[in-house]
Amino acid sequence: MTLLRGIARTAAIAGTATAVSNRVSRRQSGRWSRQADQQYAEQQYYAGPEPGAEPDPTSAKLDQLRQLGELKSQGVLTEAEFEEQKARILAA
Structure with a gap:
């Protein structure tokens, strides 16, 4: 047991x-x-966004302008170079 x-x-x-x-x-x-x-x-x-989706042209321009402004504030670009690049971005 x-x-x-x-x-x-x-x-x-x-x-x-x-x-x-x-x-x-x-x-x-x-x-x-x-x-x-x-x-x-x-x-x-x-x-x-999806890989096949087209980027928004306005946001792409804003991103480029933002980067351009950062380069200017860091002293990489002069005022004249900044204005020239800004005009190219806005004209595109």
Whole structure:
């Protein structure tokens, strides 16, 4: 009778440990899945326009003018060079 009781106790402990382990695994898997989904959504948000989409000409000009202004403020361009490049960008 003692042997049977020991076997039953071992089976109960092993079954409980397996159930707990499976539950932890499912919770971790769900958590990692949610994190992966969130990271994917963030990457899609920051990816910008579609590769085949045409860029907005106004925003492209604004970006060029912004870069030009930064170069002037850093002293890379003189006032005359800045005005010349600005006129080219705005004429295009």
